[in-house]
Amino acid sequence: MTEPLFPARIVAIELAAEDILSFTLHPLDAALPDGIDPGSHIDVHLPNGMMRSYSLSNGYDQRLGFRLTVARDANSRGGSTYMHDKLRVGQIIDISKPRNNFKLAEDAAMSVFFAGGIGVTPFLPMIARLNQVGKPWRLYYCTRNEERAALVNEIRQLEADGVGQFISHYDDRDGLFDLKGTLAALSGDTHVYCCGPKGMLDAFRAGAQVSGLGSDRVHFEYFNADVESATEGGFVVVLNQSGAEIRINPGQTILQALTEHGVNVPFSCEEGICGACETRVIEGVPDHRDMILSDEEKRQSKTMMVCCSGSKSDRLVLDL
Incomplete structure (x- = not known):
């Protein structure tokens, strides 16, 4: 059986960066939670029959609905293009309950986040939570250029409000980010998180494996699968x-x-x-x-x- 779906109204669509929009959804069903668990995502069932999963990008405004920040990707399967071109304020779409496969260890001595492009989205609610509990953090945010960096003003506000450090890295300006070296320099009690394109995630997992960080301190989330389903049977x-x-x-x-x-x-x-x-x-x-x-x-x-x-x-x- 497919999981239960719930109606939600689009109450705002805002430009977050070049080719990136933020959609704020208000659930119409009381069965959905009030507030979110940092790192959560929801499944969006679009009117054209597509289903896509998007991280919730709420910062401090976790009780004002669900915010999805979506980059338009012409090379994707079409979900992001449909959302950018077809969805409108006032429209009602079906969504799943929030689900969290990317849990925040909020008691960590230090939390370091590596974001590739739109992979920054789950980190805003995580950082907001760390600010609330007074824990230190650092965010490395890697994008092609400054124009493609979404939610930067909110991140800077989170930096000003907590014990955190925001480090932007623009490939066009700064060249290739030294992910392996940055991981190797971290202390062993640090929890590290990565969300971004597959190449970055593969490099992150390889770098974390040789960095001395325990596997229980390494957290990651992929945008989509790149492995074929097992259909060998037998x-x-x-x-x-x-x-x-x-x-x-x-x-x-x-x-x-x-x-x-x-x-x-x-x-x-x-x-x-x-x-x-x-x-x-x-x-x-x-x-x-x-x-x-x-x-x-x-x-x-x-x-x-x-x-x-x-x-x-x-x-x-x-x-x-």
Whole structure:
């Protein structure tokens, strides 16, 4: 089953930077929370049938609705272009409840954020929260040029209000950012976060691995999946709650097979980036293909995303 959707009205659309718009949505259903958990995102179901996940970019204004800050990307699958060209103030669209796969460790001695372009969006509510609890932070914000840097005035205000440091890096002016060197210079008790394009995230994960930072202090979020879903099949999924056994045939994902057999599993993106279908693993060895779980979480294999991941064992017992 797809996850429940809730109507929300677009109450403001503002220019945040060159080719970047901020959309403020007011939920019309009391079932949605008042306020947000820093790092959260929502799924937006557009009138043309597309579904896209966007981080909430609220700063201090966390009780004034949900704000999404979206860069127009002509090379994307079309969601951002549709939002820029078609959505209007007053329009009602369907959204999911906020979901958080990018949790803030607000008790960290030091928090350092690396943002690539529009990847800065989840960091505003995180920084606002750190200011509220009096914790230090540093933000490295990398964009092509100053014109493409969104929400800079808000970030500067957050810097003025807390124990933080905002460092902008414009490629056209400053050249290539030394991500590996910056990570290596951090103290071992620092929590580090990265959100941005795939190349930056891959470099961040590689740099963090050799920097001496523990895996529990390294946090990241991808824009979209770049790994193909597991459709090799040839194994059996056992539903622990009923004992039913479902064979996953070649060409199927686990989610597709479960749905065909009438098993209700919440899902949304079907790409392993939203977390809606996360399911507890009781027995077996998953073949993880998602972009959410950390390397350590994948080694532990306590949960998996059934929309895209498969099985390395002949039998997989799930808490369903």
